[in-house]
Amino acid sequence: MRSTESLRDFCQGLPKAELHLHIEGTFEPELLFAIAARNGVPLRFPTVEALREAYAFTDLQSFLDIYYEGAGVLLHEADFFDLTWAYLLRAAADGVRHVEIFFDPQTHTDRGVPFATVLDGIERALKRGEDELGVSYGIILCFLRHLPEDAALATFEEARPHLHRLVGVGLDSSEVGFPPSGFQRVFALAREAGLHVVAHAGEEGPPAYVYEALDLLRVERVDHGVRSIEDPALVRRLVEGRIPLTVCPLSNTALKVFGHLRDHTLAGLHEAGVVVTLNSDDPAYFGGYIAQNFLETAVALGLDRATLATFARNSFEAAFLPEARKRELMAEVDAFVAG
Ligand code: HPA
Numbered sequence: 001m002r003s004t005e006s007l008r009d010f011c012q013g014l015p016k017a018e019l020h021l022h023i024e025g026t027f028e029p030e031l032l033f034a035i036a037a038r039n040g041v042p043l044r045f046p047t048v049e050a051l052r053e054a055y056a057f058t059d060l061q062s063f064l065d066i067y068y069e070g071a072g073v074l075l076h077e078a079d080f081f082d083l084t085w086a087y088l089l090r091a092a093a094d095g096v097r098h099v100e101i102f103f104d105p106q107t108h109t110d111r112g113v114p115f116a117t118v119l120d121g122i123e124r125a126l127k128r129g130e131d132e133l134g135v136s137y138g139i140i141l142c143f144l145r146h147l148p149e150d151a152a153l154a155t156f157e158e159a160r161p162h163l164h165r166l167v168g169v170g171l172d173s174s175e176v177g178f179p180p181s182g183f184q185r186v187f188a189l190a191r192e193a194g195l196h197v198v199a200h201a202g203e204e205g206p207p208a209y210v211y212e213a214l215d216l217l218r219v220e221r222v223d224h225g226v227r228s229i230e231d232p233a234l235v236r237r238l239v240e241g242r243i244p245l246t247v248c249p250l251s252n253t254a255l256k257v258f259g260h261l262r263d264h265t266l267a268g269l270h271e272a273g274v275v276v277t278l279n280s281d282d283p284a285y286f287g288g289y290i291a292q293n294f295l296e297t298a299v300a301l302g303l304d305r306a307t308l309a310t311f312a313r314n315s316f317e318a319a320f321l322p323e324a325r326k327r328e329l330m331a332e333v334d335a336f337v338a339g
């Protein structure tokens with residue numbers, strides 16, 4: 001048994017999948033400055049430290065404003081490769097064995113960067129990660145919900161020649177005022193094309209948005225979903241349907257969804273029987289990669305190692321992977337826990 005090892009080492013070594021990770025949110029200030037310099041893109045922050053100091057968020061929108069600004073220095077295939085490769089090195093060191101990466105093509109195509117440039121760079125790094133680090137992957141295209149559905153439909157048509165390279169579509173960006181119901185047509189097209197579907201819902205938005213994501217978009221997982229606990233019937237529905245939540249604890253405290261990790265609803269959701277997974281969301285901005293999310297959550301909520309191992313098994317259950325690969329990865333969790 002692994003009783004003598006530190007909790008930090010346990011959290012890092014535990015095999016896991018990361019299912020809620022925005023690749024643009026892994027942009028560390030040092031890399032951002034390096035890519036801005038090589039691309040000749042001016043920044044309004046004089047130093048890495050000054051940029052980091054601006055990461056004092058009050059809500060989701062205050063984060064998104066700076067996140068989109070940072071993504072503005074990404075221009076070339078090599079930029080998307082470097083960004084993704086840097087993330088994969090961190091993730092592999094944190095015990096990540098499978099990753100499903102979100103990317104926001106509209107953030108880039110609206111600046112004139114071709115869709116294929118973005119996808120080519122991300123995918124090249126992921127292929128290398130699979131070969132050299134043993135981390136399998138899926139790519140999820142997210143539509144920006146603060147833009148009209150027509151823009152999402154145009155993006156989907158742009159993506160059509162590349163759909164075989166994607167595992168699914170998602171919905172992100174500003175939540176309140178932009179409910180899932182506005183994106184039914186584009187999600188129907190994605191489902192018809194055989195893609196998996198997920199959506200951010202119930203992060204800042206009410207349980208009604210989670211219902212809309214389930215009933216109108218027919219999502220298979222809910223990203224965040226932490227406000228679901230306000231509605232016992234919704235919790236029952238998540239439990240009975242084994243609909244996973246991709247919870248991001250450090251994101252939720254950084255964006256003031258909860259005042260403190262000890263106030264987080266994930267333990268209550270887990271105890272109610274919901275398939276909870278832990279993820280880092282935008283780790284360069286929220287103070288930690290996935291193992292740090294496991295560690296700080298365990299400490300704040302008093303979760304034992306068996307519960308953390310359950311979250312890891314849940315992440316493989318919730319992944320868009322063939323059953324055989326899921327079983328193989330879950331066996332890795334069992335072997336790790338047994339020491
Ligand atoms: N919520 C919504 N949109 C996002 C997030 C998030 O946590 N991260 C990046 N885009």
Ligand code: ZN
Pocket residue numbers: 020021022172200223281
């Ligand atoms: Zn997110």
